[in-house]
Amino acid sequence: MRTLMPPRTRSWLWCLLLLAGLALPAQGTAGPAFDSPPERDAAGFFSLDWEGAERFELEQASGPDHEDARIIYRGSDTSTTVSGLPDGEYRFRIREEGAEEWADETVVVVEHHPLSRAFLFFALGAALFVVLILAIARGRRLA
Amino acid sequence: MMISAEALGTVVVVATAIATLAPFLLIALFIRDWKRGSLW
Amino acid sequence: MTIAEDVAILPEGIAWGLLIAFGILWVILGWYLGRKNRTAEDHMLAGRNVGMALATATAMATWVTANTTMTAPQLALQLGVWGMFGYSLGALGLILFAPMARRIRELMPQGFTSGDFIRLRFGKFTWRVFLVVSLIYAFGWLVSLAMAGGVLINALAGIDYRVGMTVILTVCVLYTLLGGLRAVIGTDFVQTVIIVLGVAFIAWLTIDKVGFEAIHFNLMEERPELLNLLFPAAIMFLFNNLFFGVGEIFHSNVWWSRAFAFGRSVGFRAYLLAGLLWLPIPIVAGFVALATPALGINVPVADMVGPLVAAEILGLTGAIVVFIVVFAALASSLDSLLAATSDLVTRDIYRGHIRKRASDHEQFRATKVVVVLLGLVTWAAASYRGELPVIGSLAEVLYFTGAFVASAIWPVVAGLYWRRANPTGAGLSMVAGTTLGLVSYFTIGFYVAALVGAAVSLAVLVLFTWLAPRDFDWRLLAEAEPHSAAPVTGGAR
Structure with missing residues (x-):
C-alpha cells in the first residue's frame, strides 16, 4: 500500500512507531494480523482480510484438536472468500510466508439456519x- | 443430500448447449424479420 | 479499495483498445439507428412496432447484466448449486411478464410508461408512491451499474476506477441520447450475441480443462456445503430471488416501455422466448466458480470469482473475452435503464408534475436533457464510491433494492387483472412491503428481503380490497393522453 504523506510526516511517524515499539513489551505484534474477522456466520460464507507483510500463509482448522489443519492460501493477496463450510467452529491462523510462529488467529463459528x-x-x-x-x-x- | 458429479454435469452441459444455440436462433430470427421487412 | 494490483488480468493497453473500439462501435450504431427519429414517440418507443428478433434480444440482453455475469458466479461460490439454479429462476420474471405485456399493449395502445398506468389505474397518491419506489430502484441500479463498470474495468485491467466508470457511462449516455430506444434495442441485439457466445465459450473450456469429476471431488473436500441440496440459506434464497426478479420486471419502466414498443403480436412471444433462452445463462456463467477449489485459486473478493477463473483457464484470451462480455453486459443494461428512466422522469415528473401542457416537441427535447442529467447525477454518485458507506458487494447492493421492487408486484398484477383492487390499498401495500422487507434485510439476511416485501404487500392489498372494494372501468386506461387536447379513443379491445 502506498501512502501520499510528505517525507517529513513519515519520518515523524516512524519515530512515534519506534517509541511505541520500545514502550510496549514484545508481544508477537510483529507480522500479519486479521482485520476485523467475522465471529459467526449463518450461511457458511464470509471473507477474511489481513495485512502486515508481503507474502502470507493462511491455515484453516476445525474440530476440537484441529487435526485437519492445512494451509489454504499461500501468496500475496490480502483477503480470501471462504464458503461452503458445514456447521462447526473453524480456526484460522495467519503468518508471514516461511515464518515459524503463527502471528494471529481467529475463530469463526458457522451455524447454518x-x-x-x-x-x-x-x-x-x-x-x-x-x-x-x-x-x-x-x-x-x-x- | 449432495448432488452427484453426474447430475451436476448433466445440468451444466444441457444449459451450456442451449446457451450456445441461442445466438444462432436469434440471428435466424433476425434474418427472417429482415426479409419480411418486420424488423421495426 | 483498489484491487487492481492484486488481480489485474489484462494489460492496460489492450483494455483501452477494446474500450475505444467497442465504445465507437456502439455510438456509431446508436447514431445510425436513431437518425430518423422525429417525434417523442419514435425516440421513446422506437415507433411501437419492434419485431420478434430485436424484441427477444433486447429483453435477453437487458436482463443479462453485469450482475448476471459477475453475480451468478459469486452466488455459486457462496450458496452453491442452489445459488446458481436460484439465480436462473430470475427467468420466470420474463416468462410471467409475457401475458402481461400483451395485456398492457391491448389496454394502453397509447401508453408510454409504467407511471402512466399506475396514475390512470390507481390515482395520484399511489402513483407518487410508485414513482418513489420506481425511481429509487432505477437510480440504485444505475449507480450500481456505473460502479460495477468502474470496479470491473479497474479489476480486470488496472485502469483507474473513476476513469473506467466515466468512459462507460459517457458511451452509454451518448448513444442513448443520439438514438433513443432504437439505439438501445439495436445495440442490445449485437450485445446479446456477444455476451451469450462469450459466456458459453468460457463454460465449454472450463468443462474441457477441469471436468466435473475434479470439480466435484475438490468441492467435497474443501467446500462441501456448496453441493448440498439442503443448504438452508440457499433454500431461503430460491424464491426470494424469483420474487426479486419478478418485482424488477413487473414494475420497472424498462420492461413496460418495451411492452409498449414491441409490435402488436410480438410482446407475448418475445418475452416468453427471451425468458426461456435466459434460463440457462446463470448456470453457464455461474458454474465456473465451482471450479475454484479444483484450480486452487484464491478468491480475494467474491464478486471477482468469474473473471479470475476465466483468466486462470484461458490466460490472455480469457481475459479479453471476459472484458468484452462484461462491457457488453454493462452497456446493454445501462442504456436500457437510462432510456427508460429518462422516459419515466420526462412523462411522470416533468410532464406529470412540472409542465402539464408540454407539447410533443418539448417532450422530445426534455427526454434528451433528462438523459444527460441522469448521466451526470449517476456519475456524481458513483464518483463518491468509497467516501460514502457502500453496502457490501455487488450482490448485496442488488438485493437491497429487492424489498422495494417486490412490494410493487401485487399493485401491478392487481392493477392489470383485478377490477376491484383498492387504489389506496395498492399505495399502502408498497409502503408496508418495502418497510418490512428492509427490516428483514437487516435482521435476517439479504436472501429474504424481497420475499418478505412481496408477502406483506400482498396481505395489505388483499385486506384493503376485501374491506373496501372499488370498481374500475378498464377503458379509462386507453385514454393515456389526459393532458392533450384530443383524447385518443378506441383500441382497448
Missing part, C-alpha cells in the same frame, strides 16, 4: 408463487 426456518421461507415463497400464477392465469381468462 435451521432447516425448519429455511423451509418456512421456502413454503411462504412457494405459496406466493402459486397465488401469482393463479392471479395472472385467472386474470387472463376473465380479461
